[in-house]
Amino acid sequence: MSDRTVQKVRVKVPASTANLGPGFDSLGMALNLYAWIDMAVADRTTVELIGDQMNGIPTDKSNLIYKVAQMVFAEAGVSIPELSISMYSEIPLTRGLGSSASAIVGALAAANALIGSRFSTYELFQMASRLEKHPDNVGASLYGGIVVAFWDDERAESIRLEPDGRLDVLVAIPEFQLSTEKARAVMPTQVAMKDAVYNLSHSSLLVAALATGKLGMIRHAMKDRLHQPYRASLIPGMQTLLDESGNYGALGVALSGAGPTMLALVDAESDRKTELESFLRGTLAKEGISAKLLWLKPCDGVTATLLAEGDEGLRRLVEKEVLA
Numbered sequence: 001m002s003d004r005t006v007q008k009v010r011v012k013v014p015a016s017t018a019n020l021g022p023g024f025d026s027l028g029m030a031l032n033l034y035a036w037i038d039m040a041v042a043d044r045t046t047v048e049l050i051g052d053q054m055n056g057i058p059t060d061k062s063n064l065i066y067k068v069a070q071m072v073f074a075e076a077g078v079s080i081p082e083l084s085i086s087m088y089s090e091i092p093l094t095r096g097l098g099s100s101a102s103a104i105v106g107a108l109a110a111a112n113a114l115i116g117s118r119f120s121t122y123e124l125f126q127m128a129s130r131l132e133k134h135p136d137n138v139g140a141s142l143y144g145g146i147v148v149a150f151w152d153d154e155r156a157e158s159i160r161l162e163p164d165g166r167l168d169v170l171v172a173i174p175e176f177q178l179s180t181e182k183a184r185a186v187m188p189t190q191v192a193m194k195d196a197v198y199n200l201s202h203s204s205l206l207v208a209a210l211a212t213g214k215l216g217m218i219r220h221a222m223k224d225r226l227h228q229p230y231r232a233s234l235i236p237g238m239q240t241l242l243d244e245s246g247n248y249g250a251l252g253v254a255l256s257g258a259g260p261t262m263l264a265l266v267d268a269e270s271d272r273k274t275e276l277e278s279f280l281r282g283t284l285a286k287e288g289i290s291a292k293l294l295w296l297k298p299c300d301g302v303t304a305t306l307l308a309e310g311d312e313g314l315r316r317l318v319e320k321e322v323l324a
């Protein structure tokens with residue numbers, strides 16, 4: 001252990017939505033649902049999961065947070081074999097809101113803060129993209145805002161766009177889980193040139209619309225032929241939502257990440273929010289799917305805070321400030 005090592009850190013990391021329709025594996029947006037991770041140097045490794053959101057996550061050294069932290073230490077040439085980790089998360093698992101990316105980014109940021117921030121945010125982004133194998137969710141959780149990025153199996157590059165303040169985000173989170181692995185497995189390995197051109201043009205137009213605040217263009221741009229048509233078979237009601245949400249006040253609609261969550265961009269001033277909620281809820285209900293609806297906002301990326309001896313534990317913070 002080096003003298004630059006601090007004893008305890010807390011990170012707060014946002015959820016993310018990837019793709020935004022046509023930007024498969026290249027567009028992401030941070031959303032204000034959060035996970036908190038406390039990480040401390042310890043004599044014996046412990047993993048405390050607060051709340052029941054993370055049921056089934058391992059609490060030994062096979063835990064993703066522990067493994068990612070060890071990767072950071074190894075890369076820095078530092079030995080901190082035993083960690084005390086506490087976690088609380090509002091981000092539902094395997095629903096397309098980037099829980100795995102938030103865990104990876106949270107672990108990278110916490111471990112890096114523990115060793116005196118030896119790595120830059122850019123270096124953490126390279127590590128995160130290598131682990132997640134696509135940069136959209138990790139880029140958004142790390143940098144915040146809207147992130148436009150690529151990962152070419154060797155390096156990741158990105159630019160953050162400032163989200164327009166008028167953008168509200170409605171997500172419908174179905175009760176069933178769908179792993180990213182399963183939702184990637186239904187996609188073809190090759191696509192027709194016309195579909196590639198369709199996505200290139202729509203994704204480029206979407207980025208331009210988001211960058212210039214031309215919100216009316218979103219309904220034309222937020223369309224996809226690379227992944228959503230294949231994934232629709234896994235999410236009953238999805239095609240109807242994609243085809244018709246625009247008639248109920250959405251600026252645009254997409255599958256959030258690999259799904260099953262559906263996401264609508266909405267003008268914050270819209271007077272049709274209740275109408276849109278009923279349409280989303282009703283369409284999924286017709287397929288026998290109950291869904292939790294949440295209104296979210298784009299937000300900033302991960303933050304890390306060094307903790308002092310007397311600072312309250314994560315469980316207390318969650319009871320006092322998050323669940324209150």
Ligand SMILES: Nc1ncnc2c1ncn2[C@@H]1O[C@H](COP(=O)(O)OP(=O)(O)O)[C@@H](O)[C@H]1O
Nearest residue numbers: 064093094095096097098099100101103179180
């Ligand atoms: N806080 C966490 N700690 C450890 N593993 C996690 C955590 N959050 C998510 N994961 C892992 O990520 C998986 C979900 O990833 P994925 O299928 O990509 O869905 P999504 O990222 O959309 O929630 C979980 O099943 C779990 O293995």
Ligand SMILES: N[C@@H](CCOP(=O)(O)O)C(=O)O
Nearest residue numbers: 018025096097098180257258
């Ligand atoms: N671009 C990826 C995004 C997966 O996001 P997740 O939140 O579902 O993990 C994909 O579409 O597979």
